[in-house]
Amino acid sequence: MAAHDDPPTPARRGRPGYDRDQVLTVAVTVFNEQGYDATSIADLAAKLGLTKSALYHHFESKSAILALALDDALDALEAVVDEAEAAHTEASERLRSIVRGAVRVLTAKLPSVTLLLRVRGNSEVELAALARRRVFDQRVTAIVREAQREGLIRDDISASVATRLLFGMINSVVEWYRPGGAVDPAELGEDILRVTLDGLQSR
Amino acid sequence: MAAHDDPPTPARRGRPGYDRDQVLTVAVTVFNEQGYDATSIADLAAKLGLTKSALYHHFESKSAILALALDDALDALEAVVDEAEAAHTEASERLRSIVRGAVRVLTAKLPSVTLLLRVRGNSEVELAALARRRVFDQRVTAIVREAQREGLIRDDISASVATRLLFGMINSVVEWYRPGGAVDPAELGEDILRVTLDGLQSR
Structure with a gap:
């Protein structure tokens, strides 16, 4: 000492x-x-x-670092929804654009998105991030519901469960995706669309 | 003191x-x-x-408690694959049975499966659990590959990516599912099959 x-x-x-x-x-x-x-x-x-x-x-402070990292992830994810809403009138096209964009953000900003997904609400900064995540989920759920009304997304599943499952799959990518590895991030976005919109079953 | x-x-x-x-x-x-x-x-x-x-x-010891909890989750998940293999000759039917069974185990044994999914390999017990998870993943991937050869699962996506995405969605359920809540666990299994095999898109 x-x-x-x-x-x-x-x-x-x-x-x-x-x-x-x-x-x-x-x-x-x-x-x-x-x-x-x-x-x-x-x-x-x-x-x-x-x-x-x-x-x-x-x-x-440590929480100032956390706040900046979480804002970085949330700003990028919110921009994906903003851009999808500006670019497409059909809700199902907005949804496709959001899936591609969310995978793009997650793979490009893997560390800050990983941190965001682990937030449990133990501080003011974390609670604020969780509140922004909820608004994001509500915006996407509303788009899924609209796509159901358009008749382009099946309506025998609740829009909120469908959105949770869809983002459950997208977010799970942080567990195994590594930049520069064998899986191309743009192709991964297309794969998630193939599985969740078209389905794995052959036609 | x-x-x-x-x-x-x-x-x-x-x-x-x-x-x-x-x-x-x-x-x-x-x-x-x-x-x-x-x-x-x-x-x-x-x-x-x-x-x-x-x-x-x-x-x-603390690690003896961890080992027992992880074994509980892994035994149940492995039994799901064993039963699917015993019950169905078509690989695509085995896959449907595994999705339903995995969701059933996850919702019935939510705490021990949650613990399993958070294991990062910081001890011998955790490394052994990760090794069993890898074998589980390999067994399911082999079934997806067989279903692709049968022509019942699309083959324009790699079997290992498809399996990771499928279990990414299934495992994400631990983040929000609560026993006794609004979502019925059996219906949730069917919803995951609807999204991942049939696809969200209306036909």
Whole structure:
């Protein structure tokens, strides 16, 4: 243990310099690996090779890092629904566009979407993210319901269960998809459409 | 803090009596709520209102409790594949039987299946459970591949991706299904078959 009144540690040569985005990227990776609640600012500083005060220079708190990562995922997912609504009048086309877009966001922003999907509501920041997820789900459910009224989506299944199952499949991709692996992300979006809209059964 | 050589705590009146299964049920609930790694034997004892030594009377270690809970989930899921293989010669019928059975197990054994799905391989017990999950996945993938050869499942999607997506949807049910709620578990199995085999699109 250091005694009181030690002089400040001199700046180390070769200490890595990070910008805010790089700190965020490392922090999200550590949160996903060891859990947000179990991660301290000291853990993040150690992982980055920074002092705690150098880390506080970038972010005022651990929850500020979480908020930024969750906003990044939610902004992108909400933009997918906004764009689908602007681009297509038929609800079933909006739904196809949302499935493709959600898979695109999930594979491109895998760490922040993974973090979002693990949020359980243990803080104000997490509760706010869960509230935004609920609004997202409600918007997609309304589109599924509209597609049922159009007669293009079967109506012998509840729109809310269908939406949960559809996003259950999409979100499960975070468990096994790895960027640069054998599975092409655009092809994966088409595969999910093939399974969920056309069905696996041969015609 | 108690001093050394204190007399043993006298047995409290009204202390709850638990059998092994009840201890297991409470332990799995606590593991799911606060995470297996973050839960100590002392936490479990406190939750049960037992002393640690009374808890050790039921189970020799925390990992013995985990092993039993994971075996419970895995035994039931493996039995679903065994039964489907015994009952149906057509692979596509085996697949339908496995989807129905997996949803039945998941909804009936929600806590132990939830625990299984969160296992990340941080111990021998977890690694053994992951190995059994991989064998399960391989068996189902082989059945999907056989159904493709039969011409009953479309072959423009890889059998392994199709299996991952199918079980991604099935497993996602642990995130929102609650026993006794509005969604009937048998109907949920049929809904998953409707979405994944027949497809959401109207014909």
